[in-house]
Amino acid sequence: MVAAAFGLYFLVILLVGFLTARRSSRSVSDFFLGGRRMGSWVVALSAVASGRSAWLVLGLSGMAYAKGVSAVWACIGYIIVELFLFIFLGRRLRSFTGERGDITLPDFLESKFRSPALRVISVIILLSFLTTYIGAQVLGGGKAFFGSLDVPQAWGVVLTAGIVFLYTVFGGFYAVSYTDVIQAIFMILGLVLLPIVALVHQGGPGPLLEALRALDPRLVDPWALGAGATFGLLGIGLGSPGNPHILVRYMSARDTEILRKSAIIGTFWNVFMAWGAVFVGLAGRASFPRPDILPNADPENLYALLARMYFHPFLFGLVMAAVFAAIMSTVDSQLLVASSAVARDIYQRFWGKRASERVMVWLSRGSVALITLIALLLGYLGRSSQLVFWFVLLAWAGLGAAFGPAVILGLYWKRATAPGAIAGLIVGAITVFAWRISGLSGFLYELVPAFVLSAIAVFVFSFTKKGTEHN
Amino acid sequence: MTGAYFLLAVVPVAIILLAILLYFMTREVR
Numbered sequence: 001m002v003a004a005a006f007g008l009y010f011l012v013i014l015l016v017g018f019l020t021a022r023r024s025s026r027s028v029s030d031f032f033l034g035g036r037r038m039g040s041w042v043v044a045l046s047a048v049a050s051g052r053s054a055w056l057v058l059g060l061s062g063m064a065y066a067k068g069v070s071a072v073w074a075c076i077g078y079i080i081v082e083l084f085l086f087i088f089l090g091r092r093l094r095s096f097t098g099e100r101g102d103i104t105l106p107d108f109l110e111s112k113f114r115s116p117a118l119r120v121i122s123v124i125i126l127l128s129f130l131t132t133y134i135g136a137q138v139l140g141g142g143k144a145f146f147g148s149l150d151v152p153q154a155w156g157v158v159l160t161a162g163i164v165f166l167y168t169v170f171g172g173f174y175a176v177s178y179t180d181v182i183q184a185i186f187m188i189l190g191l192v193l194l195p196i197v198a199l200v201h202q203g204g205p206g207p208l209l210e211a212l213r214a215l216d217p218r219l220v221d222p223w224a225l226g227a228g229a230t231f232g233l234l235g236i237g238l239g240s241p242g243n244p245h246i247l248v249r250y251m252s253a254r255d256t257e258i259l260r261k262s263a264i265i266g267t268f269w270n271v272f273m274a275w276g277a278v279f280v281g282l283a284g285r286a287s288f289p290r291p292d293i294l295p296n297a298d299p300e301n302l303y304a305l306l307a308r309m310y311f312h313p314f315l316f317g318l319v320m321a322a323v324f325a326a327i328m329s330t331v332d333s334q335l336l337v338a339s340s341a342v343a344r345d346i347y348q349r350f351w352g353k354r355a356s357e358r359v360m361v362w363l364s365r366g367s368v369a370l371i372t373l374i375a376l377l378l379g380y381l382g383r384s385s386q387l388v389f390w391f392v393l394l395a396w397a398g399l400g401a402a403f404g405p406a407v408i409l410g411l412y413w414k415r416a417t418a419p420g421a422i423a424g425l426i427v428g429a430i431t432v433f434a435w436r437i438s439g440l441s442g443f444l445y446e447l448v449p450a451f452v453l454s455a456i457a458v459f460v461f462s463f464t465k466k467g468t469e470h471n
Numbered sequence: 472m473t474g475a476y477f478l479l480a481v482v483p484v485a486i487i488l489l490a491i492l493l494y495f496m497t498r499e500v501r
Contacts (some may be wrong), residue, residue: 444490
């Protein structure tokens with residue numbers, strides 16, 4: 001029964017990949033950006049589902065289990081930031097890139113700052129963090145296969161990467177976006193149905209909170225985490241304006257008006273999903289007060305445990321498909337962006353200006369295969385690692401801190417220059433690494449200081465002599 | 472408990488209202 005539900009889910013998304021193969025083959029712009037023809041629902045659900053990985057379903061519910069209501073701080077920041085991105089930055093970015101014909105983030109940075117060096121540096125940073133991100137997610141997929149279907153983890157990694165590869169390589173941006181919509185719906189199924197059933201079992205929100213308070217008063221205290229951690233959780237939102245797999249969603253909209261509608265749809269989805277995950281965690285804590293009762297004593301296994309407890313095996317299968325939906329909707333978008341960095345940003349820009357669209361589309365498909373192989377290798381190398389979310393948060397911070405300030409200031413500050421943007425990219429990426437290695441992440445998530453330092457670097461270096469001349 | 476209710480009920484509604492407000496505030500007059 002469980003396998004049948006999974007089979008149904010995988011069949012639907014593979015079908016989308018094959019059905020969109022012809023449309024995506026028309027040009028590089030179609031393959032990597034859906035020909036800029038996406039409507040409000042597709043842009044909205046694709047942007048938010050790509051931004052939320054398995055961290056939302058497993059990590060956030062686990063955090064709510066462990067920390068109580070203060071886990072809500074982890075979602076407030078990114079939801080508000082993404083609302084503003086849809087309404088303001090996304091529209092400006094769509095408008096600028098549409099006029100210049102930019103398909104990728106490095107395309108945009110080069111045409112905005114007129115610097116080929118900036119393109120090369122951005123591709124290096126983008127590929128280093130994105131491949132880490134994809135590798136970690138694929139490994140997460142392997143673990144989820146093992147946890148829900150008893151498939152050996154190594155095979156789970158291959159299956160996750162293989163399924164995403166198949167529909168991405170054929171359908172390109174169309175397949176990635178349309179499957180994101182289907183995956184967003186599966187996630188709604190999991191993160192709305194499960195918390196409602198769990199809440200009903202607890203007698204509603206009032207009795208649930210009373211039970212939590214009786215267990216530990218800190219579970220219902222919004223300030224239980226302390227200022228540093230609360231600030232760090234809010235800071236997660238700073239990653240959204242710099243993560244290229246999210247930014248390209250705005251660039252794919254049919255026009256700027258689409259993005260206003262997407263803001264409403266995307267925010268509703270973001271809110272329902274986040275609070276759904278938090279309620280899963282809270283209800284789970286009331287049902288299983290001690291973490292050592294959970295499988296492997298790990299709160300991240302709570303979602304599967306509750307789903308198995310409350311649902312018929314077929315429905316359990318569908319609800320567990322939400323975990324894969326969360327993983328795949330992120331991996332496919334990242335895989336396509338990483339491939340565009342190889343095929344479009346490097347090859348076509350520097351060597352293949354005369355290559356035909358047909359050749360370029362096939363080269364792009366080759367890059368999707370190359371990046372999938374790298375992800376598989378990383379998933380294999382990190383096979384015994386327990387740190388899937390450790391790498392996910394590192395990559396999210398790296399991309400957010402490196403690109404976020406350069407993109408924002410590039411669009412909103414007329415005096416921002418190429419030396420400023422280059423300095424911002426380098427300072428952001430290095431600070432994320434340095435902060436994480438120095439162990440300061442326990443005190444404050446590295447994205448916050450790295451984003452601030454990167455913004456300062458863009459600002460200061462835009463005033464250098466070379467920068468002013470350039471300007 | 473007031474704080475818990477604030478985070479679990481008031482904040483999500485406030486965010487959705489903010490989205491609707493921004494949607495109407497940015498309407499372009501044609």
